[in-house]
Amino acid sequence: MAVLSLPTVNGDRLNASISRLAKVGKLPNGEICRLAFTPEDLQARYLVQQWMVEAGMTVHSDAAGNLIGRYAGTVDSAPALATGSHIDTVPSGGPYDGVLGVLAGIEVVRTLRENNLRLKHPIEVIVFTDEESSMIGCQAMAGTALLRSPERYQPKIGGSIQDCLEAIGGNWKGLASARRTREDMAAFVELHVEQGAVLERTKKAIGVVQGVVGMLRKTITITGQANHAGTTPMNMRQDALVAAAQIVLAVQQIALSMPSEPVATVGSLTVLPNAVNIIPGTVELTVDMRDLSQECLNEMLERLQQEITAIAAATDTTIELTPGLSVRPTLAAPQIQATIEAVCQDLGFSYCLLPSRAGHDSLEIGRITDMGMIFVPSQAGLSHSGEEYTSPEQCTQGATVLLHTLMRLDELYPC
Amino acid sequence: MAVLSLPTVNGDRLNASISRLAKVGKLPNGEICRLAFTPEDLQARYLVQQWMVEAGMTVHSDAAGNLIGRYAGTVDSAPALATGSHIDTVPSGGPYDGVLGVLAGIEVVRTLRENNLRLKHPIEVIVFTDEESSMIGCQAMAGTALLRSPERYQPKIGGSIQDCLEAIGGNWKGLASARRTREDMAAFVELHVEQGAVLERTKKAIGVVQGVVGMLRKTITITGQANHAGTTPMNMRQDALVAAAQIVLAVQQIALSMPSEPVATVGSLTVLPNAVNIIPGTVELTVDMRDLSQECLNEMLERLQQEITAIAAATDTTIELTPGLSVRPTLAAPQIQATIEAVCQDLGFSYCLLPSRAGHDSLEIGRITDMGMIFVPSQAGLSHSGEEYTSPEQCTQGATVLLHTLMRLDELYPC
Numbered sequence: 001m002a003v004l005s006l007p008t009v010n011g012d013r014l015n016a017s018i019s020r021l022a023k024v025g026k027l028p029n030g031e032i033c034r035l036a037f038t039p040e041d042l043q044a045r046y047l048v049q050q051w052m053v054e055a056g057m058t059v060h061s062d063a064a065g066n067l068i069g070r071y072a073g074t075v076d077s078a079p080a081l082a083t084g085s086h087i088d089t090v091p092s093g094g095p096y097d098g099v100l101g102v103l104a105g106i107e108v109v110r111t112l113r114e115n116n117l118r119l120k121h122p123i124e125v126i127v128f129t130d131e132e133s134s135m136i137g138c139q140a141m142a143g144t145a146l147l148r149s150p151e152r153y154q155p156k157i158g159g160s161i162q163d164c165l166e167a168i169g170g171n172w173k174g175l176a177s178a179r180r181t182r183e184d185m186a187a188f189v190e191l192h193v194e195q196g197a198v199l200e201r202t203k204k205a206i207g208v209v210q211g212v213v214g215m216l217r218k219t220i221t222i223t224g225q226a227n228h229a230g231t232t233p234m235n236m237r238q239d240a241l242v243a244a245a246q247i248v249l250a251v252q253q254i255a256l257s258m259p260s261e262p263v264a265t266v267g268s269l270t271v272l273p274n275a276v277n278i279i280p281g282t283v284e285l286t287v288d289m290r291d292l293s294q295e296c297l298n299e300m301l302e303r304l305q306q307e308i309t310a311i312a313a314a315t316d317t318t319i320e321l322t323p324g325l326s327v328r329p330t331l332a333a334p335q336i337q338a339t340i341e342a343v344c345q346d347l348g349f350s351y352c353l354l355p356s357r358a359g360h361d362s363l364e365i366g367r368i369t370d371m372g373m374i375f376v377p378s379q380a381g382l383s384h385s386g387e388e389y390t391s392p393e394q395c396t397q398g399a400t401v402l403l404h405t406l407m408r409l410d411e412l413y414p415c
Numbered sequence: 416m417a418v419l420s421l422p423t424v425n426g427d428r429l430n431a432s433i434s435r436l437a438k439v440g441k442l443p444n445g446e447i448c449r450l451a452f453t454p455e456d457l458q459a460r461y462l463v464q465q466w467m468v469e470a471g472m473t474v475h476s477d478a479a480g481n482l483i484g485r486y487a488g489t490v491d492s493a494p495a496l497a498t499g500s501h502i503d504t505v506p507s508g509g510p511y512d513g514v515l516g517v518l519a520g521i522e523v524v525r526t527l528r529e530n531n532l533r534l535k536h537p538i539e540v541i542v543f544t545d546e547e548s549s550m551i552g553c554q555a556m557a558g559t560a561l562l563r564s565p566e567r568y569q570p571k572i573g574g575s576i577q578d579c580l581e582a583i584g585g586n587w588k589g590l591a592s593a594r595r596t597r598e599d600m601a602a603f604v605e606l607h608v609e610q611g612a613v614l615e616r617t618k619k620a621i622g623v624v625q626g627v628v629g630m631l632r633k634t635i636t637i638t639g640q641a642n643h644a645g646t647t648p649m650n651m652r653q654d655a656l657v658a659a660a661q662i663v664l665a666v667q668q669i670a671l672s673m674p675s676e677p678v679a680t681v682g683s684l685t686v687l688p689n690a691v692n693i694i695p696g697t698v699e700l701t702v703d704m705r706d707l708s709q710e711c712l713n714e715m716l717e718r719l720q721q722e723i724t725a726i727a728a729a730t731d732t733t734i735e736l737t738p739g740l741s742v743r744p745t746l747a748a749p750q751i752q753a754t755i756e757a758v759c760q761d762l763g764f765s766y767c768l769l770p771s772r773a774g775h776d777s778l779e780i781g782r783i784t785d786m787g788m789i790f791v792p793s794q795a796g797l798s799h800s801g802e803e804y805t806s807p808e809q810c811t812q813g814a815t816v817l818l819h820t821l822m823r824l825d826e827l828y829p830c
Contacts, residue, residue: 196647197646213645217691230773233676234667234676234679241682241684252654268691271684274683274684279680279682280684288692290645358645
């Protein structure tokens with residue numbers, strides 16, 4: 001088979017680099033805290049930059065602090081085939097989220113170089129700035145950053161986004177220069193841990209991502225009448241919590257009834273005055289809805305609004321809906337999905353198609369060029385946790401699929 | 416008609432005394448804060464004691480600090496016909512809750528005395544200690560106080576119950592001596608504001624109370640699995656809030672389905688971790704159920720337990736039920752209810768029968784002797800509030816019904 005003659009990544013080398021990076025920001029309890037813009041973030045960037053140079057890449061960083069390693073191709077004018085992810089973590093993170101995508105990208109380049117291979121297109125490995133919070137790196141590159149509203153980017157470590165960017169060699173005023181287009185980046189492929197349990201439960205090695213879901217968030221405030229839980233007969237009540245309970249169940253039912261299998265969650269719910277002997281007068285709750293299709297999100301919202309109108313009337317309460325975060329979905333390019341599928345078939349790796357229901361740098365980059373994502377399993381679906389785990393074999397399989405996908409895209413995309 | 420020849424209370428005098436007492440503990444915002452055992456409580460007791468003496472009563476206080484005014488009857492050995500209520504308030508109370516019952520009792524005695532009337536039975540007007548919190552006064556008199564567990568009585572103002580009783584002339588060690596029986600108290604009739612909106616909505620002047628409801632409280636803890644609201648498909652969730660919502664609606668449905676019209680409330684509900692993007696892992700909520708019939712309460716609890724078993728199975732959660740406060744209902748004596756009804760009919764006052772769904776001193780005193788309660792309307796059903804209001808006319812009507820009820824019970828009960 002042709003596959004056998006192809007180069008293979010060095011799994012030991014890849015996993016050694018994952019282990020090495022996991023030491024940066026490691027807490028006594030085993031969790032990793034490597035927030036963007038901190039000394040730990042800089043230490044990790046420094047290490048990754050060295051590995052990029054050692055792998056034969058030229059390295060530069062843009063105005064958003066994105067670190068970009070470039071492995072030249074054979075056709076000078078060809079747009080890049082890009083890969084990468086992020087190396088910042090949440091406050092109690094694990095070793096794989098983001099990191100795998102960056103280090104597998106570097107391992108792909110190492111593999112090409114030691115096999116004396118160059119693609120026609122240059123390969124770029126990108127470390128995006130602050131994926132876990134502001135997403136300023138991928139937004140700047142996609143041209144979706146709010147250039148006139150720096151105050152909308154509140155770095156987790158405090159201070160202004162301007163100062164934070166400065167600390168990692170970026171430059172807020174020049175942020176527009178970080179923008180990329182399809183002309184200079186033909187495609188972007190991101191390898192990432194699933195952060196969910198679908199692959200583990202369906203026993204698949206690889207997830208071929210159909211797209212990154214969009215998100216609609218709303219805050220719902222229900223105003224009834226706080227009253228004595230003893231002296232107020234059932235038929236004289238305006239119980240905000242009874243209305244809220246109906247909304248919680250409506251949100252679940254709406255998600256379950258849609259054929260595209262969206263998710264919808266009431267994650268936060270607060271009751272006032274919240275006393276055992278007082279009928280709840282006010283409840284505030286949040287709704288978070290996610291799906292690959294904006295039309296589906298719109299329809300869910302419309303149905304929720306209808307339900308809320310009926311619930312308000314039935315419970316004699318006033319219900320107000322306040323808009324929150326709204327992010328449009330990004331679909332993976334069909335030819336990249338098909339390429340990843342074909343690679344899995346040829347390598348004999350089990351796989352399934354699935355949406356990414358968490359946000360990623362790909363969500364933004366997919367707005368300017370063709371995008372694809374490769375998932376590997378997360379044990380017990382855990383992420384953003386010190387217990388986050390993907391086995392060395394699974395990491396190596398992901399990097400192998402990334403390598404062969406980029407090699408095939410090199411043939412697919414014109415130079 | 417015979418009624419016309421009967422003595423009538425002095426409404427102006429009654430309402431003047433209510434207004435005078437409302438000055439004790441009045442806050443700048445108009446609310447009244449007269450917590451038991453505070454200097455304000457003592458100031459109010461001092462004033463009430465003077466009024467009792469001026470009305471021709473002998474006065475003493477028992478080991479629980481209950482203040483007892485006694486207007487002698489014509490038959491030396493006759494047991495007392497007792498009335499009264501409390502003069503302590505919640506931290507932001509109003510002028511009528513409790514106070515009306517005490518001051519109307521004093522007004523009844525004043526009226527009898529100025530008409531040169533004595534009943535065969537002595538009349539007692541009782542100010543019970545700390546109705547709004549520990550209920551130590553009525554419990555001591557009913558013999559239901561936990562004599563071996565003073566730590567179970569935590570006064571709202573801090574300190575020990577022993578020290579608090581001492582401050583108002585009581586004595587914890589002698590608490591058993593406060594106990595009364597049917598032998599020395601033939602009946603107890605309490606006039607009180609409704610603290611609900613039934614009389615106002617049904618446009619009735621007087622409520623003939625059928626009894627004080629019993630109460631069952633439970634804390635319910637639901638344990639699911641906190642998880643990423645994006646990456647966890649709907650069918651892999653163990654959402655504690657979805658389970659909680661089903662319980663909230665089940666509690667409401669169970670109350671609505673019972674013919675005796677009980678009330679049931681989920682007043683407090685707390686979600687963990689309570690974040691917009693995390694499926695709730697734990698929910699703790701309280702259930703408060705009240706009804707005149709203990710059998711009804713037991714059946715409601717049994718049905719709730721059945722529902723919880725089904726909800727736990729359907730939502731893949733663990734649900735634990737922890738017992739809380741449990742108070743048995745006390746029914747009003749049928750002949751006292753009938754007497755109050757007859758008085759209303761003879762006086763031409765509109766009335767209805769209704770349960771008291773709030774706790775009262777009568778709840779405890781009804782365990783040792785015949786008990787009855789008279790309600791007058793609360794504007795908008797408000798109580799435990801600076802906006803608590805019952806009109807002077809309504810207060811006077813209540814006192815009038817109390818006077819005539821006691822006079823008829825004097826004929827009804829043997830000496």
